[in-house]
Amino acid sequence: KNEVEQSPQNLTAQEGEFITINCSYSVGISALHWLQQHPGGGIVSLFMLSSGKKKHGRLIATINIQEKHSSLHITASHPRDSAVYICAVGYSGGGADGLTFGKGTHLIIQP
Amino acid sequence: NAGVTQTPKFQVLKTGQSMTLQCAQDMNHEYMSWYRQDPGMGLRLIHYSVGAGITDQGEVPNGYNVSRSTTEDFPLRLLSAAPSQTSVYFCASSDRGRRSPLHFGNGTRLTVT
Numbered sequence: 001k002n003e004v005e006q007s008p009q010n011l012t013a014q015e016g017e018f019i020t021i022n023c024s025y026s027v028g029i030s031a032l033h034w035l036q037q038h039p040g041g042g043i044v045s046l047f048m049l050s051s052g053k054k055k056h057g058r059l060i061a062t063i064n065i066q067e068k069h070s071s072l073h074i075t076a077s078h079p080r081d082s083a084v085y086i087c088a089v090g091y092s093g094g095g096a097d098g099l100t101f102g103k104g105t106h107l108i109i110q111p
Numbered sequence: 112n113a114g115v116t117q118t119p120k121f122q123v124l125k126t127g128q129s130m131t132l133q134c135a136q137d138m139n140h141e142y143m144s145w146y147r148q149d150p151g152m153g154l155r156l157i158h159y160s161v162g163a164g165i166t167d168q169g170e171v172p173n174g175y176n177v178s179r180s181t182t183e184d185f186p187l188r189l190l191s192a193a194p195s196q197t198s199v200y201f202c203a204s205s206d207r208g209r210r211s212p213l214h215f216g217n218g219t220r221l222t223v224t
Contacts, residue, residue: 042215086154
């Protein structure tokens with residue numbers, strides 16, 4: 001079974017800190033997604049990438065295809081960034097046309 | 112645009128009861144999917160559809176039925192609810208499946224007693 005591993009599982013940091021969340025996967029992929037789930041439960045797509053780096057405001061996502069690894073960075077973190085961040089990959093090849101999800105990283109930013 | 116609309120937000124069922132979770136999107140997306148989210152586990156794909164009239168099973172399809180008669184709607188049916196189906200359910204849609212950003216509904220919290 002193709003796995004998606006996220007680390008850390010839980011992260012508590014102070015406001016203003018630089019945050020890094022990691023995602024590793026096992027085989028070739030067609031795309032990798034970063035999602036954000038707020039305490040209210042709603043899920044929002046942050047990034048979809050298959051190579052390189054993307055930036056949106058204070059969020060940066062990178063992917064290294066050779067190492068099968070992606071990182072999500074948050075610069076100048078703020079309490080409103082507190083959420084669960086989920087990595088999901090679309091594996092290349094056949095099978096269900098869906099995504100395999102990591103278990104999420106629970107981030108708390110303290111004021 | 113409303114995006115992806117899921118109803119109901121909460122539901123309590125007794126074992127053996129049936130119900131339908133509704134999902135509608137107004138973005139003309141071909142791809143729609145249903146996931147369940149359980150504590151300590153990642154989201155898991157139940158069923159998906161790549162267009163009207165086409166559905167297929169995901170990772171955990173047992174106990175659930177779907178149909179896709181229109182592009183907009185993708186209901187999920189529980190024919191005989193079991194306590195193991197207690198979960199939070201999310202509907203999602205996208206342009207091109209895993210190769211484009213997913214748009215999620217707000218979720219349905221289902222409890223089966």
